[in-house]
Amino acid sequence: MEESIKIAIIQPSSPPEKEAFEKGLSILRKEGFFVRNFVDFREDPPSHKAILLFEIMTSGLFTHLWAARGGAGAIKLLPYFDELFKASSLNPPLPQLIGFSDITTLHIYFYKKFGKRGLHAPMIVNLATLKANSLKRTLEFIQGRPTSYKLKGKPFRVGESQGVLLGGNLLTLSSLCGTPYFFEEKELILFIEETNEPLYRVERAFLQILFSLPKGSLKGLILGNMGKVNSYEFLKRISEFLPEEIPIGYAFPFGHTANNNPLLIGSKVKMQVTEKRAELLFIDILRP
Numbered sequence: 449m450e451e452s453i454k455i456a457i458i459q460p461s462s463p464p465e466k467e468a469f470e471k472g473l474s475i476l477r478k479e480g481f482f483v484r485n486f487v488d489f490r491e492d493p494p495s496h497k498a499i500l501l502f503e504i505m506t507s508g509l510f511t512h513l514w515a516a517r518g519g520a521g522a523i524k525l526l527p528y529f530d531e532l533f534k535a536s537s538l539n540p541p542l543p544q545l546i547g548f549s550d551i552t553t554l555h556i557y558f559y560k561k562f563g564k565r566g567l568h569a570p571m572i573v574n575l576a577t578l579k580a581n582s583l584k585r586t587l588e589f590i591q592g593r594p595t596s597y598k599l600k601g602k603p604f605r606v607g608e609s610q611g612v613l614l615g616g617n618l619l620t621l622s623s624l625c626g627t628p629y630f631f632e633e634k635e636l637i638l639f640i641e642e643t644n645e646p647l648y649r650v651e652r653a654f655l656q657i658l659f660s661l662p663k664g665s666l667k668g669l670i671l672g673n674m675g676k677v678n679s680y681e682f683l684k685r686i687s688e689f690l691p692e693e694i695p696i697g698y699a700f701p702f703g704h705t706a707n708n709n710p711l712l713i714g715s716k717v718k719m720q721v722t723e724k725r726a727e728l729l730f731i732d733i734l735r736p
Contacts, residue, residue, distance in 0.1 A: 453590060456510040456543065457485045457572060460497055461550040462519025464489070464573045469516055472575035476514075479587060487516045494521065498528035506536060510543045512590060517573045518549030518617075526557055526629055533561070546590070547571045548641070549704070552616025555713045556624060556631055559614065565714035568616055568639075568702070579706050589710045597733050599700050599709060601670065601726040604683050607695030610731070611667040613717045615639035622653035625660040636665050637717050637728075641672035641703030650677050651686060658689060668719040669696045670728060673703030695719050697726025 545566040555566040569586045618640045624630040671679045679698040701707040716731040
């Protein structure tokens with residue numbers, strides 16, 4: 449294992465369940481990673497969480513920040529980060545953030561503010577129940593091994609496009625609409641995933657995001673696991689609101705599922721959808 453990889457385990461959202469957390473932590477240690485655990489299983493005030501995370505991020509001691517779990521609460525850290533980073537004169541390389549679900553908020557914040565590309569990937573509590581190939585791919589990303597990377601899904605609308613890959617959990621993304629923290633990209637490939645939400649809430653959240661995007665910016669749409677919502681039926685219901693020329697794919701292997709494969713947020717990607725398959729190809733995967 450590369451000694452240069454140093455991982456801080458953090459708790460920016462809800463406290464993790466202890467047994468699942470310990471199993472995940474054990475997997476990392478068996479892989480030989482240097483790991484320092486900052487999880488205390490308490491529901492600390494957002495200000496305390498933000499200060500601790502800021503100190504960890506700017507210490508220069510870690511290459512990665514791996515979230516223990518999602519849940520809720522990460523959005524409460526953002527105004528504190530605004531003040532902390534504004535007042536700081538420190539400028540070390542920021543660690544790469546790893547996580548998904550509620551961690552979507554932090555991924556978008558650090559990409560928009562610093563251009564930092566996070567890894568939309570399983571959290572510590574998910575590691576013990578992941579499929580072997582998903583775990584393997586996640587660890588390879590952390591080690592900087594992949595020189596090329598491609599994910600496949602099912603086609604909904606044929607087409608080809610390129611853009612910057614941004615997205616995450618659907619309802620979490622929609623909570624950023626109308627705030628200074630929502631992203632703006634001229635050429636966007638949007639990816640979304642969701643879990644345990646009824647169709648009407650999924651539709652409403654998606655349309656809120658769509659109507660908040662700059663006109664003409666959406667160049668492609670990718671759906672991962674959408675929980676109890678049928679992705680194909682969902683796309684049929686909202687397709688009249690989508691740009692006619694963009695490629696659309698669904699059933700990609702990421703999200704709240706054991707087959708949760710990593711996605712590099714902020715990466716330049718190429719999307720190709722034919723009558724038989726949908727593919728997402730990462731173009732600049734090695735750029736930090």
